[in-house]
């Protein structure tokens with residue numbers, strides 16, 4: 001009897017799950033992306049559609065804080081086969097208006113529809129929101145009836161450290177958390193030329209003050225706004241100024257211990273520069289060492 005009851009319950013559960021999957025029509029989503037940015041730098045956000053049931057036309061309003069962000073430009077995604085009727089910006093109110101109707105047919109694809117380019121003006125409170133608003137009945141489905149949708153807002157996460165340092169465009173200097181990634185062989189003087197902040201003090205991993213000609217090594221550091229920011233040199237995990245088998249051995253240790261234990265060495269271990277430190281970097285470093293031998 002107990003077995004039969006169990007079987008009935010299991011069948012009922014499977015049936016309910018099936019009905020809920022089949023019956024669930026996912027709502028159309030209009031979404032603004034979120035990106036990282038630093039003061040004075042250009043940041044690009046996208047507006048995209050998910051669960052697109054087929055759109056025949058629409059009018060979107062993108063709200064942004066004009067004191068935090070300066071609007072630069074808006075461009076329509078290449079794949080977006082609609083006729084754009086409105087693309088305008090009101091700098092006083094911080095709005096971008098975007099209107100479109102079916103040009104070569106209805107728009108049924110998921111993906112990017114609009115790219116917005118802003119320049120970050122101030123650090124503010126660490127996040128500059130960019131919101132998408134659709135007035136009632138302003139999104140039309142392929143049956144020419146108002147479409148149901150939900151919106152997801154985005155914005156710009158302000159990189160405080162990058163903003164504090166004022167890293168110039170076109171340099172090979174990147175910030176990852178509280179670690180500054182620099183290329184092998186960069187001196188303190190060269191680093192100073194790649195940032196706008198002046199009069200910073202630089203230290204070796206042992207706390208000795210570094211002069212302009214000193215090489216930046218993994219675990220050397222700079223004090224900026226009372227914060228200790230460590231340097232990481234790609235491939236030189238042990239901070240001895242060159243890339244050798246010693247770094248290969250350190251990389252294995254760093255990978256098993258994790259980023260928290262060795263923050264600078266972990267960033268230095270991202271040899272292929274894809275933003276992650278993992279087994280691919282171990283092979284890449286091994287290959288680099290073999291080629292040099």
Ligand SMILES: [Ca+2]
Pocket residue numbers: 235236237238239240241242243244246247
């Ligand atoms: Ca080394």
Ligand SMILES: [Ca+2]
Pocket residue numbers: 269270271272273274275276277278280281
């Ligand atoms: Ca990597």
